Amino acid sequence: MEHAPDQEPSRARPPAKRVDAARNRDTILTAARAALAEAPHSSMAEIARRAGVGMATLYRNFPGRRELLEALYAEQVETVCAAAEDEAAAAASPGAAFTAWLGRFLAFSAGKHHIAQELLAQVDHDSPLFNDNRSRVLAAGRPLLAAAQQTHEVRAELSLEQILDMVIAITGIHGDARYTGPILRAALDGLRPANVDP
Structure with a gap:
């Protein structure tokens, strides 16, 4: 009886949601850096707008x-x-x-x-x-x-x-x-x- 060849442990790819979350976080930080450089008192709403994300996504990444x-x-x-x-x-x-x-x-x-x-x-x-x-x-x-x-x-x-x-x-x-x-x-x-x- 033939045995199936040993398989290398698969390197699990991070779930798509995790990749999206990391991308959202980077996008928010980039937008926040630019917004605050132009106007130090830029609101969270303005930062979310620049990042192209909703307020829920913004606060999920940064609670405050x-x-x-x-x-x-x-x-x-x-x-x-x-x-x-x-x-x-x-x-x-x-x-x-x-x-x-x-x-x-x-x-x-x-x-x-x-x-x-x-x-x-x-x-x-x-x-x-x-x-x-x-x-x-x-x-x-x-x-x-x-x-x-x-x-x-x-x-x-x-x-x-x-x-x-x-x-x-x-x-x-x-x-x-x-x-x-x-x-x-x-x-x-x-x-x-x-x-x-x-």
Whole structure:
């Protein structure tokens, strides 16, 4: 009697509903990111309209505005953390990698400002939401700073916390990128040790 050949365990495909739910979530986040960038106080109804979903679908993915903002905030943190590896692989030197990443961090800080401000009205500043994500950003940036300091491209006495606080302070200056860009470049020039030529 012949035995049927052993079959490999089938890799179950995620149910169609799960795929649709993930797609809806991504669509909502994309729409919310664009809407809030244009008008920080955009309503949930406006976000649903932009995403092309009903309010029931919106609230099934994000039970409230706070949950939506937290997801956007975490998404931005993930982007800036991933950028650390990208810059380390692409830049010509450790100092260039760190400087490029700080530029990405500046864009991240400016982009999340209104989201963070709204969240701060709902959660405590010491909330794990902020502390855990700040820890992730610091963990992503420390290797870049350490490498740049080892090659004497960044002052050894500066900590990553100090440098990021400086960048965050620059995002608080009123003006567009044409105005704040030179300020950031001047600040980054100051990171170099005094005896190192640009």
